[in-house]
Amino acid sequence: MSFDVSVVLAALPAILSGLKVTLGIWLAAAAMGVVLGFVVAALRHFGPAPLGLALRLVVEVLRGTPFLVQIFLLYFGGPYVGLSLDPVPAGLLGLTVYAAAYFSEIFRAGFAAVPRGHVEAAHCVGLTRAQIVRRILVPEMTMLVLPQCVNMAVILVKETAVLSVIAVPEATGVISAIGSQQYAFLEALFLLAVIYWGLVEACGWAGRMIERRLSKFRFA
């Protein structure tokens, strides 16, 4: 096995463009997933019971099936119900909905984990329901769920690789394609592995930094 670095150098522009797509889809899906997930969790916590039940069902289905199957269903099945999407929008939509399901579950557990006594104490000093949500529940929950959110963001980086199966021009698709054209598959895959590894480790490191910063807010 011989490693040919020149292959990598020649393909650098293509590799960078793939990386850009990976990062773009990851960040966009994570951000929209957090927002959508929060809305779902809030509706399940505060909304009418039938809506909560329906949302729970959707979340359970999304969490119980492989992302690959979801993407296939959306991309290949979508056109049959009038949802014809190009690879990038399909990938972005799929990853966002997938992320939202997991984020909503993290937030739901977060709401439930805020000690009842904190809410009771807020009632006693005369805060209104809305104030309690805004001033007590949401900030405390955010502290509680931050580590899991970082964890989920790491999972999402890795899930973007799956989008290569519907021809989204992200890192895995682009780099493995270069590898097979140049007969340097292993070099390409090693490079790819190192890129993801670095991204995941960096994300984990950032998460630990944030956690350390927030540790003083943690209740005993």
Add this chain to the structure above:
Amino acid sequence: MTLPPSAIAIRGLCKSYGKAEVLHDIDLEIARGATTCLIGPSGSGKSTLLRCIAFLEEATRGTILIDGQPLGFEERPDGKRVRLPPHRIRAVRAGIGMVFQQFNLWPHMTALGNVTEALVTVKGLSRAEADARGMAQLRRVGLEARARHYPSELSGGQQQRVAIARALALEPAILLFDEPTASLDPELTGEVLNVMRDLGAEGMTMVVVTHEIGFAATVGQRIAFLDHGRVLLNGTPGELFAAPRHPRLTQFLETYLDRGAAMLLQPA
């Protein structure tokens, strides 16, 4: 053969963690068949001393003799301190039982399982014989009916009584207690102290680290008061608590006692 007069003889014991020395040159004789209570403020080193006697901590210098036998280390005539071979350490430690503040019952075993575990795995007894002995020990602490319960299904007081039965099952000559009631609700301390009182009356050699000054004063035959890693006072409750009291002890009693317990100690 005559037994040495002291069940435990501690000579020149020092213990450091890194640079911090928590026990300074401790000399202490623990009498056979008596209950000795170690009292003192938090951080005075009383728990560390007890854990050194249990050999859960290794002293940095000095010796501990259990029934005249060196525990863990031996001082050679040339002054060198050498670690004893494992079988000799095991032999001496087999005579020591320990009861912990946090009970430390094994959660995946029933009360009876906790009591019989070492009888089977260490002493090699048959299951039937171990169960019979285990039930006898549970009866001794009044928990025969709870034999098949798991620790998670027992109250704190019951868990601690099972822990005492577990230690007794190995028939130790010496029983060590590390703040045995400190993790218990006040209404549950009584049942544990009663068991300990009975053991003391049967002539068991016990060393008890405790904050229960009332217990120390009524059941303890000897009390050692530790402060800043030294044995400051050592004597009978009468000697220690009678006026004129050592000023450090008075200060300790005032900060650690509520008025009710303090009344117990008023010289009659």
Add this chain to the structure above:
Amino acid sequence: MSPRLFELMLKAAGYTVAISVAAIAIGLLIGLLVCAAKLSPRPWLRWPATLFVSFFRGVPLLVQLLLIYNLLPVLGLAVPSVVAALIGLSLCTAAYQAENLRGGFTSVPRGLLEAADMAGLSPWQQFRRIRAPIALRLTVPALVNEAILILKASSLISVVGVVELTRTAQNLAASTYEPLLFYSAAGGLYLAINWLVAAGGSLTERALRRGRLA
């Protein structure tokens, strides 16, 4: 869906379960070794274990599978794609299970081992009778979780050509032009299997409840 095609899907689901169970079992064994290495006081054991865990948790499973699938022939090991897939899945889950196990072993309170020490149990007896049983009980929920994750992740081995549930759905969707039907059916089957695994997990947890840490 004709009964014949449904039977095909069911068989494929069985294949997915078989591969997942094998990967979990092999991964548990490797995970135990990696965990032992990570808890070892010897740096030359700890280091490679840390690297192993970091790599297999840091790289997408799809990339791992492609890497192993293409690496094995270069190393002179011409194995069927299902074997390459099984190796990839097992190594990946081993990394996660090693971390779960480490969490379990380090969560066993020190005092329980001190009590065993005072009762005269040897270090090996302490490990076998006290530390390992408690650690494994603590790990059960994480193990069930990992089983569900691997079941879902096993769909990725379809990319290296293993005809399991997802690949079967893909083939049938392409040949019948009914992607909605077959991908939904595949999703339903994954859901059903996961539900069974979760139910089995909570039964196990209930059975172990009496022996939990107080």
